[in-house]
Amino acid sequence: MHYVLMPSLDIRRNLATEQYLLNQYSLEEPLILFYIQKPCVIVGRNQNVRAEVDLSYAKEHGITITRRLSGGGAVYDDLGNLSFSFVVNADHEAFGDFKLFTKPIIEALHAMGAVDAQVSGRNDLMIDGKKFSGNAMYIKNKKMYSHGTLMLDVNLEEVSRVLTVSEKKLAGKGTKSVRGRVTNLKPYLKEEYQTITTEEFRNQLLLHLFDAASMDEIASKEYQLTAADEEAIDQLVAEIYGNEDWVFGEEPRFTIKREAKFTGGLLEANISVEKGRISSIMIFGDYFGQKETKEIAALLVGCRYERSALEKALKGISIEDYFNHVSKAEFIQLLVD
Incomplete structure (x- = not known):
């Protein structure tokens, strides 16, 4: 397995990188991506943005809105969230088997003290009856990714504020998000992790996944993007994730x-x-x-x-x-x- 630590804090670029690697990466080995982003809302492929997001609030507070390729519900991310994505050959994996992909994440969280973390329902990770992770999948040309969020220390007030529809009489088709109780992981981790940053949390997960003692030990497993890769990713941002025709033009009627x-x-x-x-x-x-x-x-x-x-x-x-x-x-x- 190889890994990518995305340096960008822009969800649009991170999703573009994920899509680019899905299309271009030669999957002799699975690839895991980790990315962190500034405040943003990512709506599912089949959702109506206006039925999910308070657009006025998002604009006022500088919260980026984009749409992903995969289905599922809307999520709010900020710098307290860590996103992960497993990119694999679809031939060897079952589409929709979220337990398969989240198992190593769950095992790493158990080792860090969140011993009650578990897969719940169709695609959520829960602890103490509260959701801390939503997951989704996308498949194309016999390759797929399974990606999800990990709420380490997210601003929970913003979650409920921006993912609340303002008072409108709106009706139409489209997948609706389930707004259950959510929580952060940090309170459930061992004492030694109570002051951990999102980047440090990411590194700890990597070490557990690779069964390594230090980041130096797995440095050779890091996949490096080339200048040509970066140029192609820029184009995906412009054409898709940063393009309002994609974000709003894909809304159901x-x-x-x-x-x-x-x-x-x-x-x-x-x-x-x-x-x-x-x-x-x-x-x-x-x-x-x-x-x-x-x-x-x-x-x-x-x-x-x-x-x-x-x-x-x-x-x-x-x-x-x-x-x-x-x-x-x-x-x-x-x-x-």
Whole structure:
């Protein structure tokens, strides 16, 4: 087995590296990847971002949002989380057998003092009845990865805050996350590990996995990315993980109903969104206007369902001509905030 310690703290680059190695790495031996990232939310392949994430809160607090290739639910990561990924030949492993891949992780955690850590349900790792790890899998061209999170010392308040949907009436298809009780691992580790950093935790897991006494002993097992590798990974970040067409354009179709009371009256918007763009919009209310509301609706159909795109579509338009005593900022906030 070889390993990769990703230096990047950007989830988009880390997921791109994982995908690149899945596609390009010659799997004569299994590969294990470890990565750590700044605050971010990773939604599953089949999820609706807006049904999982408080987008306003994420933007305000600089929390990166991206989508992964694998299924499953949304997770929040920060610098207190360690992510791992086993990359293997699919011919020799059973897709969906999470116990197989998490077994060495569980054994390492037991050795570090978390003796009650165990696989629970379909794809979670639990301790004391609380979840500290979610896992998912992806398979392509007879190769696959099984990746997961390990919440060592994550900001739990942020987990519940950013993975809470703001008050919207949203309905549609898509995998929903199960928001069970979560916990950090650190309180369950031996006393000697109570001040451990995420990087030190990662190294300890590696030593257990390789049955080694020091990092120097396994240095030859570290896989080094080349300049050509890095260039290809940059391209994946640009085309996929950092691309809003991937993050939002892959959402299942959904409808959302928004309403608000303004000085000029009540406005209600029924919006259908498909592949991240408005496919239809109907506006109702007891407002007064000089022009037909359907003109505004026509401008917005086909527009990406996010604030900057709506602002661009309505540039130069006097909203008060359509909704008396309603500003453009108020109207856009009605639609997307």
